[in-house]
Amino acid sequence: MSGSIVIAGLGPGSETQVTPEVTAALAQATDVVGYIPYVARVAPRRGLTLHPSDNRVELDRSRLALEMAAEGRRVVVVSSGDPGVFAMASAVFEAVEAGPLTWRAFDIRVLPGITAMLAAAARAGAPLGHDFCAINLSDNLKPWSLIEKRLRLAAEADFAMAFYNPRSKSRPEGFAKTLEILKTICADARPVIFARAVSTPEEEIRVVCLPDCTVEMADMRTMVIVGSSTTRIIARDGTPIVYTPRSVPA
Amino acid sequence: MSGSIVIAGLGPGSETQVTPEVTAALAQATDVVGYIPYVARVAPRRGLTLHPSDNRVELDRSRLALEMAAEGRRVVVVSSGDPGVFAMASAVFEAVEAGPLTWRAFDIRVLPGITAMLAAAARAGAPLGHDFCAINLSDNLKPWSLIEKRLRLAAEADFAMAFYNPRSKSRPEGFAKTLEILKTICADARPVIFARAVSTPEEEIRVVCLPDCTVEMADMRTMVIVGSSTTRIIARDGTPIVYTPRSVPA
Numbered sequence: 475m476s477g478s479i480v481i482a483g484l485g486p487g488s489e490t491q492v493t494p495e496v497t498a499a500l501a502q503a504t505d506v507v508g509y510i511p512y513v514a515r516v517a518p519r520r521g522l523t524l525h526p527s528d529n530r531v532e533l534d535r536s537r538l539a540l541e542m543a544a545e546g547r548r549v550v551v552v553s554s555g556d557p558g559v560f561a562m563a564s565a566v567f568e569a570v571e572a573g574p575l576t577w578r579a580f581d582i583r584v585l586p587g588i589t590a591m592l593a594a595a596a597r598a599g600a601p602l603g604h605d606f607c608a609i610n611l612s613d614n615l616k617p618w619s620l621i622e623k624r625l626r627l628a629a630e631a632d633f634a635m636a637f638y639n640p641r642s643k644s645r646p647e648g649f650a651k652t653l654e655i656l657k658t659i660c661a662d663a664r665p666v667i668f669a670r671a672v673s674t675p676e677e678e679i680r681v682v683c684l685p686d687c688t689v690e691m692a693d694m695r696t697m698v699i700v701g702s703s704t705t706r707i708i709a710r711d712g713t714p715i716v717y718t719p720r721s722v723p724a
Numbered sequence: 725m726s727g728s729i730v731i732a733g734l735g736p737g738s739e740t741q742v743t744p745e746v747t748a749a750l751a752q753a754t755d756v757v758g759y760i761p762y763v764a765r766v767a768p769r770r771g772l773t774l775h776p777s778d779n780r781v782e783l784d785r786s787r788l789a790l791e792m793a794a795e796g797r798r799v800v801v802v803s804s805g806d807p808g809v810f811a812m813a814s815a816v817f818e819a820v821e822a823g824p825l826t827w828r829a830f831d832i833r834v835l836p837g838i839t840a841m842l843a844a845a846a847r848a849g850a851p852l853g854h855d856f857c858a859i860n861l862s863d864n865l866k867p868w869s870l871i872e873k874r875l876r877l878a879a880e881a882d883f884a885m886a887f888y889n890p891r892s893k894s895r896p897e898g899f900a901k902t903l904e905i906l907k908t909i910c911a912d913a914r915p916v917i918f919a920r921a922v923s924t925p926e927e928e929i930r931v932v933c934l935p936d937c938t939v940e941m942a943d944m945r946t947m948v949i950v951g952s953s954t955t956r957i958i959a960r961d962g963t964p965i966v967y968t969p970r971s972v973p974a
Contacts, residue, residue, distance in 0.1 A: 490748070493838065495740035532970070558845045560970075564853030567967035571958050578960040584846035588743065588836045595808045596834035603814030604866075605874055607857035607883060616854075616972040624855055624881045631877035632870075633857060708821050710828040717817035720782070720810075722866040 477543035477580045481563045483556040483587020484515055488673035491588045499550050499585060507539045508552035508562065516552065530614075532562060536569035540577050556589035560610045560638045591636035594669030594697040597679050599708070599715040601667060601699050604722070606634040611641070611648050618648065625652060629659040634705060634718055637698040641689065649698075650689045656700060660684060665707050665716045667699040668692055681707065681714050727793035727830045731813045733806040733837020734765055738923035741838045749800050749835060757789045758802035758812065766802065780864075782812060786819035790827050806839035810860045810888045841886035844919030844947040847929050849958070849965040851917060851949050854972070856884040861891070861898050868898065875902060879909040884955060884968055887948040891939065899948075900939045906950060907934055915957050915966045917949040918942055931957065931964050 480499045485491035500506065505523050506516050513526035527535045539549045553561035563584050570577045595602045607628050613621060628635055641649040663683040668691045670678040680691065684700070692698050704722060708715040730749045735741035750756065755773050756766050763776035777785045786801070793799045803811035813834050820827045845852045857878045863871060878885050891899040913933040918941045920928040930941065934950070942948050954972060958965040 485743070488745070490745035491743050491836070493735070493741045493743055495738070498740070556842050556846075558842060558850045558852050560853070563846070563850035564967050564970045567850055567853075567956075567958065567965055568969055570965070571956065578958060578965075582965070584850065586741070586838045586842045586846040588838070589842065592806050592808060592836045592839065596806075596813070596836040600808045600813035600817055600834065602808050602858075603810070603817075605857070605859045607855070607878070607881075608852075609855045615970050617974040620882075620972055624883070627877045627881035628857070631857075631874045631881075633874070706817075706821065708817065708828060715817055715820070715828075715832070717814050717821075719818055720814045720865050722870055724867040 477546065479539060479543040479549045479551065479580055480583050480585060481551045481553070481557045481566055482585040483553055484512060485588040486555055486590050486593040486673045487671065491593065491673055493585065493587065496585050496587065502548055503550040504548045505542050506550050506552055507535055512552045512554050532565035533569055536562070536566040537573065539566065540569055540573060540580070543580055544576065553587070556587045557584055558586065559589045559608065590638065590672065590697045591699065593672045594667065594699060597669055597672055598667045598681065598699065600717040601701055601705055602634055602636065602718065603720060604634065604702060604704065604718040606636060608636045608638065610638045611652060612639040612645065613648060621648070622651070622655065625655050626659060629656060632702045634702045635700045639694060640692040640696055640698045642694045649692055653687050653689065657684060660703070662703060664701040664703060664705055666701065667716055668696050669699065670696045672697065679713055681716055727796065729789060729793040729799045729801065729830055730833050730835060731801045731803070731807045731816055732835040733803055733811070734762060735838040736805055736840050736843040736923045737921065741843065741923055743835065743837065746835050746837065752798055753800040754798045755792050756800050756802055757785055762802045762804050782815035783819055786812070786816040787823065789816065790819055790823060790830070793830055794826065803837070806837045807834055808836065809839045809858065840888065840922065840947045841949065843922045844917065844949060847919055847922055848917045848931065848949065850967040851951055851955055852884055852886065852968065853970060854884065854952060854954065854968040856886060858886045858888065860888045861902060862889040862895065863898060871898070872901070872905065875905050876909060879906060882952045884952045885950045889944060890942040890946055890948045892944045899942055903937050903939065910934060910953070912953060914951040914953060914955055916951065917966055918946050919949065920946045922947065929963055931966055
């Protein structure tokens with residue numbers, strides 16, 4: 475007996491950004507597992523059981539999904555954005571590695587989605603059009619010292635930077651320290667994008683120069699994208715365009 | 725008079741990974757502009773003019789698109805993957821910035837797509853499940869010294885790394901130097917993924933430990949993903965699973 479399981483990315487919020495392969499997997503599922511607000515995006519229907527669960531129980535959720543797959547159910551684990559970027563795919567593979575050897579024989583498919591940083595970048599222009607990095611600013615699962623080290627090296631490398639989970643009520647300090655570090659190291663007026671709730675009715679895009687950034691511009695629904703030293707602003711009526719040119723002169 | 729233009733990502737190759745908003749934009753287009761193999765992915769129909777052009781003429785292509793938009797045509801500029809990641813969005817904005825002021829008033833929409841690194845990561849497991857960076861290894865538009873600096877700092881930051889354009893016939897040396905630098909700095913057997921032609925019938929996924937990587941494992945259709953020091957391999961029959969855990973212990 476061999477189970478199968480799909481780990482699918484729902485994109486940032488709009489149904490128009492869900493890929494057809496994800497829609498097809500959901501249509502064939504018997505069980506959908508995931509964080510409450512993401513499972514809420516899947517329409518209920520006969521024959522489909524929804525298994526919403528709370529934040530921070532990713533491993534329990536993964537084991538539930540794998541156990542149901544072992545019983546022959548067609549399980550889809552849903553993530554917002556892309557499941558491989560700070561989302562459920564790594565959690566499921568952690569459970570696979572720690573679990574019974576039979577789980578390794580499952581047909582496990584990861585279906586990519588539009589991750590938040592690329593949806594946010596698209597709304598602002600093309601700030602990630604040159605080399606860039608993606609950093610999860612939450613220190614729930616790694617020491618703050620590692621985040622700080624990565625910020626310093628990323629600034630030195632002159633990467634554009636996309637920050638996931640910049641700020642939460644339980645971690646008010648990290649984003650303040652992040653801004654302080656970047657203001658000191660970069661020491662320029664490069665553009666920063668605060669993209670909140672991208673592709674939903676609550677979407678807000680704000681472009682601010684680095685020295686003017688403040689902590690309260692971000693919350694847990696915000697992607698923050700910091701330009702590199704070459705990132706440019708095209709002024710116009712309304713929100714400016716932010717893009718990073720393809721070239722860096724020698 | 726105000727024009728409108730869409731810059732759309734077609735994803736890595738499979739039609740099942742094209743978002744509905746991109747499909748809708750193509751259905752309404754009067755003109756599709758892009759690199760020959762990407763325009764070839766758009767089905768011809770009455771009322772649609774296809775404008776395929778060769779590689780390395782991105783600025784000319786962007787100006788053509790903007791000029792047609794100014795005439796009131798519904799232009800879609802297509803990229804493979806995501807248009808904001810080493811693709812056409814930055815080129816169009818370079819043309820906008822250098823062009824007549826009227827172009828800035830256009831309604832310019834970037835529609836994100838599944839970028840190659842995320843499609844490749846999904847096929848391999850979840851190698852980008854923790855902090856990572858994306859580097860274009862082509863030195864057509866930037867000095868090699870900058871690439872080398874970024875590689876060294878990214879390794880020091882212990883990012884997983886995704887490499888676009890690792891190797892071409894005109895640039896045989898860069899990827900050899902890249903492997904040499906990483907083997908020296910990382911000095912471990914971390915997994916490297918060579919993902920060729922992902923989501924097409926020619927797809928090949930190969931997982932190799934860093935010391936065993938050789939230059940000819942990559943070509944221009946290959947995405948290379950190098951794990952961080954924490955990236956793990958789950959052995960099993962067939963291609964192993966590669967993933968980066970969500971946690972880094974203090």
